[in-house]
Amino acid sequence: MSFMEHQVLGYKSPLYGRKTGQFKIRPFDIFNTKKMLPQVNEEYLLAYYGITDGIPQYLSFIDQNKSVEENVQEMFLNQNAPLQNEPNVLLQEELRKPATYFSILSTLAHGKSKSTQISQAIGMSNGSSISAYLNNLIDLEIIERKQPIFENSPKKAIYAFKDNMFKFWFKFIAEAQDQIALERTKGILIGHYG
Numbered sequence: 001m002s003f004m005e006h007q008v009l010g011y012k013s014p015l016y017g018r019k020t021g022q023f024k025i026r027p028f029d030i031f032n033t034k035k036m037l038p039q040v041n042e043e044y045l046l047a048y049y050g051i052t053d054g055i056p057q058y059l060s061f062i063d064q065n066k067s068v069e070e071n072v073q074e075m076f077l078n079q080n081a082p083l084q085n086e087p088n089v090l091l092q093e094e095l096r097k098p099a100t101y102f103s104i105l106s107t108l109a110h111g112k113s114k115s116t117q118i119s120q121a122i123g124m125s126n127g128s129s130i131s132a133y134l135n136n137l138i139d140l141e142i143i144e145r146k147q148p149i150f151e152n153s154p155k156k157a158i159y160a161f162k163d164n165m166f167k168f169w170f171k172f173i174a175e176a177q178d179q180i181a182l183e184r185t186k187g188i189l190i191g192h193y194g
Contacts, residue, residue: 027054039064053164076173077185087169104133109170113158142166
């Protein structure tokens with residue numbers, strides 16, 4: 001997506017100015033998620049919305065007759081699961097140094113929310129050099145920058161996930177890749193849901 005926007009349709013491209021329209025497909029809100037999953041109770045619906053971020057394709061993987069735990073197992077926790085490696089694949093498709101972005105998102109998922117905290121956690125000595133990475137993740141709408149209400153200083157800004165599926169995956173699934181490969185996933189679900 002970013003390649004198409006910047007390289008193919010960008011200002012220096014031969015196709016610049018030739019597009020006649022552009023549609024940004026947004027995720028479903030909670031009400032449309034309910035329409036897609038009419039048999040799911042409200043508690044499960046909120047969990048599914050939080051896990052999938054309302055992306056219709058991801059919602060289509062949900063079996064309405066199964067529990068959240070069973071659906072998470074089938075969607076994320078086996079080698080052939082449709083979302084088992086989805087964020088990693090998306091990062092590799094969209095970004096030049098996916099390992100750095102992976103580290104940033106892992107750090108963010110585990111509670112570091114200021115740019116200085118993130119840069120220290122991933123071993124980036126220059127705090128200002130992380131800005132480009134964070135801005136790319138903001139452009140991709142994976143994270144967002146939040147400014148505290150009563151603080152005017154940009155140094156007080158924090159970063160948070162905007163995409164709930166990325167948040168869920170980096171918080172619970174990313175570190176379980178070895179267990180998933182070995183098909184030892186029972187403890188993953190118990191550890192997070194039990």
